Structure formats: C-alpha cells, structure tokens
Amino acid sequence: MEQQEKETLLQAYYDTEEIAQRKALLTEYIEAAPEDPLNPLREALFALRYQGREDADKFLWHYVNLAYVYKNAHSRFFKKSAQREFAESVQGLGFTLADAYEQAGEQALYREYRNASKRFLTVCAADKSYKRKMLGLASITDKQTQEKMAKDVWVLSSGLQQTFPEYSVMFTPFAQANVDAFADLYQDAAQLLTSIQ
C-alpha cells in the first residue's frame, strides 16, 4: 500500500466516530503499516477509550467530569478531591501514554483527542438535556447552546490549564484538540472563546 493510501486510511480512522468502524479501520491500518512506531500507542489509546466495549466511550465521561472538576477545584470543600479526580482523568485520558514517543506521540494523542472532542461537542449540540431549562419545559436557543459549548470548551482548555498549571504541558494536546474541534463546528468559535476570556 502506498504511503498516501496509508495516510488516508489513518485519517479515516481519526474522522470516524462509530466505535466498531474505528476498530476495523485501526486493524486495517496496522496490517497495512506494521512498521509505524505509533501503532502500539494508538492501540493503547483505543483500549483505554473503549475498554473492550462497543457501546462505551470512556473519554466522554472524562469530558463531562472534567468540567465538574474545574468547578470543584475552586471550592474550598472540594479542592482536594478535585485535584485527585483531575489526576485520575490524566490517567484515564492517557496523557502519559505518549511519553516514550516524543513529538510524534503528542501528535497521535492530539488526533485521538480531536476525534473525542468532536464526538463530545456533536453530542452536546444535539442533546436535549444539554439545552434544557425550566424543568425541561423549554430549551435554550441555538445561539445560547453555542455559547454554553464555548464555555465548556474554554473550561476544557484554558480553564483547566490555568487551574492545574503543574499539568499544563501534558495537557496541551487535549486543550488544543478541544479548541480545534469547536472551530470545526462553528465559524465564530474563536470569537466566542475570546469573549469568555
């Protein structure tokens, strides 16, 4: 298989959100490019994210939980548990898995997170509970949904980076993936994020 075809296959893996399809694409890519040194990292990330299930994306849990952890990190009562939970999420999202792969590993992490961020934001945009107000009797407008998502993206990027500066460097691919996935969805993403800052 040509290098171009391999890259297309890999890109398809990072563009797809459906779990079974992703699994098939990853297997196909590894068979086509067994020499790629990042394959073990991709497999480890896949295993960490789906944990052998085809109906569970554990990264989504960390996305929702991290927004809550951010809030708790600013409370005197819950500060310590927030720090502990953030450290758990660092493990759960595989921040440290790429340590042995240097720059290329970081790029693989970024691509996986971007896929997860896209899925998370797409789910948020379509989720009735995310848009709910007043006991579910009414919903916020699309514009307000965008603003709410922008706030979440800010928390999942700059907000957490500022709150946990000791993890700032290893957090970078995750933070960047969130911002870029948001920009993919909305044209005025940068403006929305700036208004929050």
Place this chain on the structure above:
Amino acid sequence: MNKLKNLPIFKVINVNRLALIAVMILMFIIFTIFTPILRGGASFLQIEKLMSALSYSYFIAFLALGVTFVIATGGIDFSIGPVMFASALISGYCLTQYNLPLILCVLISILVGLLFGTLNGSLVSYRFIPPFITSMAGMQIAKGLGSVFTKTQSVTWPTTDKALAIKYLVRYGNIPTGLFILILVAVLCSIVLNKTKIGRYMLFIGSNREAVRLSGIDTKKWEMLAYMICGALAGVAAIFYVGAYTTVQPGLGDTFNNEAIAACVMGGTSMAGGIASIFGTVLGALTIALMQEGILSMGFTISYQYVLTGIIVLVAVIADVSSRRRKN
C-alpha cells in the same frame, strides 16, 4: 462585586446560600419588630414559636431533599406532597385500625413513598413519559389512594404511649430532636450527591445525559433511583408531619409541593438540572418554615403564606434563569 466574590467567605459558602442566610436574619428581625406592633404586644421571640417553625421545617426539608435529587437529574416530582399524605394516611390507618406495631407502620410509610417513587421513576426513565405528566398523574393517584384506603376518613395518629415515639422524633420537650435527624439525613444526602459515583451520575444526567449514556453509564437506572430516593424521603416526611400535627386528611398535600420545590430552588438547585445543593435545600426549607411561622405570628392567615410561597418560587426561578443566562 468581583472583589467581593474573591473574599475567602465565598470560597466556603456560595453567594446564593449566604444571601439566603441574610434573608433569614432579615425575616427574623422583621417578625420580631412587627409581631408586637400588629398583635398588640405578642412576641415573636418565644421558644414555642421557634420549635413550631422547626417542626414545620422538618417535613418540608425531607420533601425538599428528595426532590433535590430529582431536579438534579433535570426532572421534577409534583406528587411528593400527596405521596407524603398518602404514606401518613395508610400507615396511620394500619396503626389505628389494624393495631400494627409502630415500627412496622413507619416502614409502611417509607415503603408507600418508595413505591410511588419507583412508579414515577420507571415511567420517566423507561417509558420516557415527561416528568411533569408522570408526577401530576402520581399526585392524583396518591390523593385517591389515601382516600380509598381510609374510606375518606381523616386519620389521627395517637399521642399516647403507642405512638409517643413519633412525637419525640420531632421534639423532646424543648429539645429539637427532629433537627438532629434532619442534619443526619442531610449529611447522608450530601455525601451521596457530592462524594459518590451515584450522585455524580445523577448530576450529569441533568446536564449531559447523552454524553454520559454514551460513556457506558446506565442513565435510566440512576435516574429512576433519584425518583426512588425522592419517594422514600416523602415517606420519611410523613412520619415527621404526623409527629408535628397528628391528624392527616385525605385528598390534600399538594400545597407542600410548591414549598419543597421553592426550598430547593432558593437553595441553589438549578431548575435546568445538573446543579444541586443539599445545604442550600435545608436552608431553603428553614427559610420557608420561618416565613410561615412569622406570617401566622403577625396575625395573617395561611393564605398569605401561599401567596408569598408562590412569589418566592417565581423570583427564585427567574433568578436561576437569569443567572444562567449571565454565566453563559
């Protein structure tokens, strides 16, 4: 305002809760000043009035604690007041007519509440019927069931040795025993909501249900559990209601829904789901009880309290919606 928000006190107590405490102090001052003026020398500062306010707050607080879990999931339960009355009627009828042991009647009360919670929860979670409709139907069923069971007769819990323990649950002389139990239950609820995975699931069901479901969490099961906790606590509230007022009439109880929901929202639980405060809910219930006692103490009828509770619910909801809009 931002400088104020940076003060250390706001890191310990949320602004909403601090405002609620300020409102309680203000109400206390107003009632203390105006009661003697309006009632010709009668004083608000009496231990009996304080005990009465506390007795009223217990069952409202238990109802409110339960509904806090439901509102956290983004739902609502308008049946809690009638369920509390149905629990009190059925268990009281068992005590007075069938002479069942007191402890068994207490368990029956909690069980009746739990059954209603399970019914509401299963319809909302597994049959996807809107909580508004489900709990309205539950309200009617609870009202009807209490009446049918007692043959439309009111039930008076005995105040003799047979059920004296129930009175002592609320107060023992001038010792507010109910307050200790309320604090204990509130601490338990707070641990469940803030320190366990179950609580986290409930909060996230209210804010990001689909993302949580896709992460492999059984959202239906945990949503149903919230309604079950709410129902069981309505059963507990029934015990504290009869401990304070002894007589229960069939076909009533819906006025307490508003008070319990108002206590939640005043305490900082968001009507949109995903945000809940147990401490705030207890403060809200105490505020409502203080308001009720103060209004009666100043010589106004209970109808004024209904008007005020309605206004408080409206103000709290408007404040919740506008604060969300501001944050976004």
